[in-house]
Amino acid sequence: KIEKIRAFCDSQLLANQFNGEYTIRDERMEAYLAHVQNLAKHLDEFELTRIPQGENTSADALVALASTSDPNLRRVFR
Secondary structure (H helix, E strand, O other), X not given: OOOEEEEEEOOHHHHHHHOOOOOOOOHHHHHHHHHHHHHHHOOXXXXXXXXXXXXXXXXXXXXXXXXXXXXXXXXXXX
């Protein structure tokens, strides 16, 4: 059973909407936030940390790899 999740994002908007500093004006984003909040209720801990884009090169590389690779290839990241 998963008890703790520590997530990272490079979106200031997303991070601040999640922590309540920004209000949500888009219905889709509101639905995503409600879904994440509902999932977080079932965990002992859920933490969302904002990483500035300039410090997020590892995640950018993974996104680029995933978006250009053959979808039928098995992927293992260590």
